[in-house]
Amino acid sequence: MATRVLSSPNLLKKLRSFIRPLNSAASSAAAAVSPLNFDEKSEYSTVEKHHPPPPTTTPLDFDDYQKLFASVSTLKLLRSSVNLGLASNDTFVDFGTWVMNSRLIETPLVRDIILKTVKHTFFEHFCAGETAAEAAKCLRKIQEAGLRGMLAYAVEHTTDNAGCDRNFDGFLQSIEFARSLPPSSVSSVVAKITAICPLGLLRRISDLLRWQYKDPSFSLPWKLYTLPIFTDSSALYHTLQKPDPLTPQEESDLQLAHQRLLKLCQKCVQYNVPLIIDAEDTSIQPAIDYFTYSSAIMYNKDDPIIYGTIQAYLKDTRERLFNAVKTAQSLEIPMGFKLVRGAYMSSETKLASSLGFDSPIHNGIRDTHACFNDCASFMLEKVADGYGGLVLATHNLESGQLAAWKARDVGIEKGNKKLEFAQLYGMSEALSFGLRNAGFQVSKYLPYGPVDMVMPYLLRRAEENRGLLSTSSLDRSLMGKELKRRLKSLQFGKPAAAGGMKIEVGTP
Numbered sequence: 001m002a003t004r005v006l007s008s009p010n011l012l013k014k015l016r017s018f019i020r021p022l023n024s025a026a027s028s029a030a031a032a033v034s035p036l037n038f039d040e041k042s043e044y045s046t047v048e049k050h051h052p053p054p055p056t057t058t059p060l061d062f063d064d065y066q067k068l069f070a071s072v073s074t075l076k077l078l079r080s081s082v083n084l085g086l087a088s089n090d091t092f093v094d095f096g097t098w099v100m101n102s103r104l105i106e107t108p109l110v111r112d113i114i115l116k117t118v119k120h121t122f123f124e125h126f127c128a129g130e131t132a133a134e135a136a137k138c139l140r141k142i143q144e145a146g147l148r149g150m151l152a153y154a155v156e157h158t159t160d161n162a163g164c165d166r167n168f169d170g171f172l173q174s175i176e177f178a179r180s181l182p183p184s185s186v187s188s189v190v191a192k193i194t195a196i197c198p199l200g201l202l203r204r205i206s207d208l209l210r211w212q213y214k215d216p217s218f219s220l221p222w223k224l225y226t227l228p229i230f231t232d233s234s235a236l237y238h239t240l241q242k243p244d245p246l247t248p249q250e251e252s253d254l255q256l257a258h259q260r261l262l263k264l265c266q267k268c269v270q271y272n273v274p275l276i277i278d279a280e281d282t283s284i285q286p287a288i289d290y291f292t293y294s295s296a297i298m299y300n301k302d303d304p305i306i307y308g309t310i311q312a313y314l315k316d317t318r319e320r321l322f323n324a325v326k327t328a329q330s331l332e333i334p335m336g337f338k339l340v341r342g343a344y345m346s347s348e349t350k351l352a353s354s355l356g357f358d359s360p361i362h363n364g365i366r367d368t369h370a371c372f373n374d375c376a377s378f379m380l381e382k383v384a385d386g387y388g389g390l391v392l393a394t395h396n397l398e399s400g401q402l403a404a405w406k407a408r409d410v411g412i413e414k415g416n417k418k419l420e421f422a423q424l425y426g427m428s429e430a431l432s433f434g435l436r437n438a439g440f441q442v443s444k445y446l447p448y449g450p451v452d453m454v455m456p457y458l459l460r461r462a463e464e465n466r467g468l469l470s471t472s473s474l475d476r477s478l479m480g481k482e483l484k485r486r487l488k489s490l491q492f493g494k495p496a497a498a499g500g501m502k503i504e505v506g507t508p
């Protein structure tokens with residue numbers, strides 16, 4: 001049976017005093033001694049070795065957009081700029097979302113036109129291709145630039161076992177494919193539990209787990225050993241009534257889903273490729289955590305192979321991460337986490353308000369930032385002590401700076417495989433290259449699959465990039481400046497790349 005670890009106020013107090021001063025002091029300190037330096041070129045690029053730039057000690061140098069985009073062709077820069085610009089346009093995103101959710105999309109001609117348009121714009125910008133072979137091409141380019149790839153076969157939300165089996169085959173191919181590539185090019189394979197377990201069943205399991213948290217005497221005979229999934233501040237409003245036990249059919253479907261995940265885990269262990277499980281929305285996240293933790297307990301032996309994802313925008317996140325790590329450490333399970341802020345903000349808030357409850361998301365973005373930085377700091381300390389693994393998945397410059405500074409401060413060696421920074425493909429090129437130049441391992445999250453399958457992912461990217469102050473605003477502004485500079489000096493066509501590092505921005 002699972003352990004339920006109640007949060008100890010003393011331990012939490014200790015955690016806060018342990019990480020707070022580092023975090024609050026870090027803003028100024030990071031600015032002063034940040035290891036990130038856009039002037040320093042990467043040790044990965046052989047071409048650059050022949051043309052070493054003068055070392056400097058300045059922090060992120062965004063004024064040097066000429067150098068940053070030195071080897072990106074004007075056409076590519078223009079396309080990336082237009083795509084990110086469109087994604088930041090509220091009217092365009094609202095219209096696109098409306099079309100995708102309307103019955104118009106069921107008309108074959110309209111569907112065809114929309115999918116073709118998306119393919120040559122957002123899809124090419126944010127995705128690695130439609131097939132594994134196309135993703136391999138994209139990976140090669142990324143590797144040439146000194147980055148690695150997180151291979152994400154982009155299926156999600158399946159309603160039946162046949163669909164889950166198909167997706168399972170896709171994930172399995174993804175793992176086989178990762179194995180066939182040089183280990184230095186693929187950092188991990190990503191999977192979504194919603195693709196291998198029917199959505200309705202994930203809701204039922206989440207309900208049952210929530211009810212058991214409210215009433216520990218509530219028996220769940222199918223439940224495997226897991227790490228703590230809730231805290232007293234977790235959102236439990238999705239389950240207001242005692243749920244019925246699983247039917248025999250549901251139990252059998254659960255077993256099938258578990259077997260799919262365990263087979264993926266076995267392959268990843270066999271090939272020594274980390275498997276990262278994405279986080280989704282709170283209505284089903286308890287079940288996703290349950291699947292992740294129970295398999296991590298089985299397969300994470302010497303090193304973390306199975307990674308879960310923690311979303312910093314949730315109010316209960318600090319405590320939940322702390323409890324999970326504490327229990328995992330007591331069981332001597334090396335646990336790996338991908339830390340993100342979270343991508344389901346509007347749907348979470350809408351659902352909570354429709355049920356008459358407060359949103360599970362922090363009341364303001366500052367709280368989310370603080371939570372992300374605190375959790376990063378906490379896990380960086382663990383990694384420095386030789387425990388667990390961490391993927392810091394963010395486009396936020398300050399978080400990147402703070403984490404880079406902290407990693408150095410706690411003595412995490414360059415090239416330590418247990419720490420990885422990650423950005424989505426097509427986003428935050430400046431941060432990716434800055435971190436790489438500073439000697440950290442950096443991956444791009446590479447979704448691939450047929451265009452229609454990737455649409456939910458693309459809609460989330462559109463949501464994330466909308467608005468003038470969105471995630472992509474820095475990249476857009478830097479690209480705009482560089483395009484203006486080239487226009488002024490009439491440097492159209494391919495920029496002089498001889499000797500320069502090969503940077504691919506957006507479209508492969």
Ligand SMILES: Cc1cc2nc3c(=O)[nH]c(=O)nc-3n(C[C@H](O)[C@H](O)[C@H](O)COP(=O)(O)OP(=O)(O)OC[C@H]3O[C@@H](n4cnc5c(N)ncnc54)[C@H](O)[C@@H]3O)c2cc1C
Binds near residue numbers: 278311422
């Ligand atoms: C490699 C990678 C993997 C990812 N995997 C996942 C995943 O598995 N699951 C998932 O959900 N997301 C995932 N994401 C998406 C990630 O959550 C988004 O990229 C993220 O939301 C953008 O945050 P940021 O850290 O780049 O910071 P920023 O762009 O600085 O912050 C924006 C984020 O802050 C939060 N926020 C915005 N406004 C408010 C507000 N008013 N109150 C509280 N919080 C607010 C939201 O989370 C918003 O997305 C992944 C991202 C990357 C880079």
